[in-house]
Amino acid sequence: MTVRAIPGFGLSIGIALLWVSLIVLVPLLALAVKPWEMGLAGVLRSLSEERVLASLALSFGTAALAGLASLPVGLLLAYAIVRLRFPGRRILDGMVDLPFALPTAVAGIALTALFAPNGWLGAPLAAAFGWKIAFTPAGIVVALVFVALPFIVRTVEPVLRDLGRDAEEAAATLGATRPQALARVVLPALAPALVSGFGLGFARAVGEYGSVIFIAGNMPMVSEIAPLLIVIRLEQFDYAGAAAVGLAMLVLSFAVLLALSVLQRLLRRGRA
Template structure:
């Protein structure tokens, strides 16, 4: 009897069972992936969920109902949602320009879209503050012409969050726009549709799922942004103080349970918003299918 033959009639050999695996080493790789996922994601999230309860339900509710905490949460989520909404039309316009047109400097513009990914957030915050300060290159003309003050106000928070959220919309829409066939647009043009009607009824519905993805990514990035905001915001409690900064303040006061409670509130609110966006996107894809 050969070494590779089975001793039990009808039972597959060990070598044959090994060859049936589609992905060699799946068990080892899956185990390492789950271990790293637990160490990096699950264990910190579990600690974040457990730590606030040291205060008790009443203590946690008291922390989250403080006017300063509510104001910071309102500013962080409101500014992040507004920044993501502003990034959608700007991102669509940038993606359309880079994808559909050929002009000098197009590659440079395409590379500048990724600048917020590579630029340290503190450097971005300093640059935005210098631009939009009352005596800055953009802040001074806005103050003189319209009386607007961007830096050290909630408007400065929105500007900084648009800066970090915009690339996510562009990079989510751009691949879909590149792969979008021109046949439907040409057919709409031959049927007498204007360019605006073609974009509104043909192009935008096809880009809607990718646009929702970019909106969700931009919102998730913006709601927890810290470095690029603290310089331009002014950090005035009840006015321009974001929730991540308030968490740092609580940590500096050694109030770890309160800091974890604010972080848990941000986590749950962000998860609820992203879950709603995910369900909406899935419904749109099923409708298209």
């Protein structure tokens, strides 16, 4: 047996595993077991319905869009918080975390009121461009950006802080222009953090229910998200069917996160 520098290895790993099992593994296992009550054919039939496929495509598509849309904004916010000094910086810093704290239903109702065709933003947008945001898939993306943004900011921020100004200054002394320094020095260093921030924001957005439900319009085949379909199946007392959609989301999310983690590793290796 190897001697470890930190004592209490067995105890700490034991507590950690017990905790993870009780809170994460057992519920997930229950979810993974439930759908098979209806047999393999039943699960496949239940998942290959057009409405299920449409809702899965919608949930994952809008979550990916929201993650992508949050990337530049999140990066800019992190940059402003770390590198710039301006009055109200601390307030901005605090506001970034608000979506974590706010009940998502409150966010959903506020965003719907704002973007509805008679809302403060919805009315002028409709008048000027004919855009309809609330009660369309665009509204879903707006709600998901709201929940995903803080994840990007908070993962990029510490890496940017560690990077320090000196790397950019060194690039400048070697003759790089501002855009070159950003593109060749800052962004590559931040890329792994951006990927993991995207992954966290995406994962959070895929499962989001509370805020989306108010703004989506919930039309089958158009703006019906997969978590709503789970709720609908539960309303029909179809526990196994609900669990099947849940399991599909779990597997898809896991595949996306795994791919992102491989991408992150490649990016790190590329830099080393």
